[in-house]
Amino acid sequence: MTIDRRTFVGAAALAVGSAAMAGAMTEARAAAETAGGAKARNVVLVHGLFADGSSWSEVIPLLQARGLNVVSVQNPLTTLPEAVAAARRVLDRQTGPTVLAGHSFAGMIVTEAGVHPNVSALVYVAARAPDAGEDYGALAAKFPAAPASAGIIYDGDEGRLGDEAFLRDFAGDLPAAKAKVLLAVQQPFRRELLAGRTANAAWRGKPSYYAVSTEDRTIDPDLQRFMAGRMGARTIELRSSHVSLLSHPAEIAGLILEAAGGHG
Structure with missing residues (x-):
């Protein structure tokens, strides 16, 4: 049987190329599995x-006491791309596996920025968890309206939560004095921020954890359960207002430590 030399060379090249591609895929898969199984050194928190x-102030010392490097991002609350960029800049500075955790709206940022190669796991604390390209407002509309939404006040394009709604519907289980301190540092958000949609859904490819607040008046608890279930997250439920990171810091820190692989 005679084999044309060009046919032989082409077949050999294809075989070598296929072997190289298979090898590269195996190496990439092994690297991903190693990163996923490694203990995280860092935690990046987004409000x-x-x-x-400062809304993470009760959780931070608990994580630091377990040897983790912790950074709380100052979310600009302007547009989703700008908020994601702020988180990515912090993620860029981390060395080694990093847990990315977000509270409330910051779940949008975790979902988008969580594809960053440094991120080993995601933690959602009573947070939005959209799919890629999903209209979160349309998803939320399938569940009972959260009382806090009626308390948003706009000054032009700048929004904030009114004092009464803040104390009752946002931080309802905090001691009054602590809730008022939180109110004093409330940052206004730009209306445009709420229109943003994620292009990625990091939870589809990375280990995810979710803390549901069962007494939440800012994001409906059943909506939280739906999002946690959809992503297959390791889920805990806390009898808490929307700010479980302040009213239940030990439990939230515990969930983040679990996502980090446990620390002695």
């Missing part, structure tokens, strides 16, 4: 609407 980075 949502009606707050600033």
Whole structure:
């Protein structure tokens, strides 16, 4: 049997190329599995609407005490791309596996920025968790309207939560004095921020964890359960208002530590 030399060379090249591609895929898969199984060294925290980075103040020392490097991002609350960019800049500075955690609106940022190669796991705390390209408002409309939404006040394009709604519907289970401190640092958001849609859904490819607030008056608890179930997240439920990161910091820190692979 005679084999044309060009046919032989072409077949050999294809075989070598296929072997190289298979090898590269195996290496990439192994790297992904290693990253997923490694203990995280870092935790990046992102706050949502009606707050600033200090909303994580009760959780941060609990994580630091377990040897983790912790950074709380100051979310600009302007547009979704700008908010995601702020988180990515912090993720770029991390060395090694990093847990990315978000509260409330920051779930949008976790979902988008979570594809960053440094991110080993995602944690959602009473947070939005859209799919790629999903209209979150349309999804939320399938569930009972959260009381806090009626308390949003706009000054032109700038929105904030009114004092009464903030204390009752956002931070309802905090001692009054602590809730008023949180109110004092409330940062206004730009209306355009709410129109943003994620292009990625990081939870589809990375380990995800979700803390549901069962007494939440800002994001409906059943909506939280739906999003957690859809992503197959390891889920805990806390009898808490929307700000479980302040009223149940030990449980939230515990969930983040679990996502980090446990720390002694």
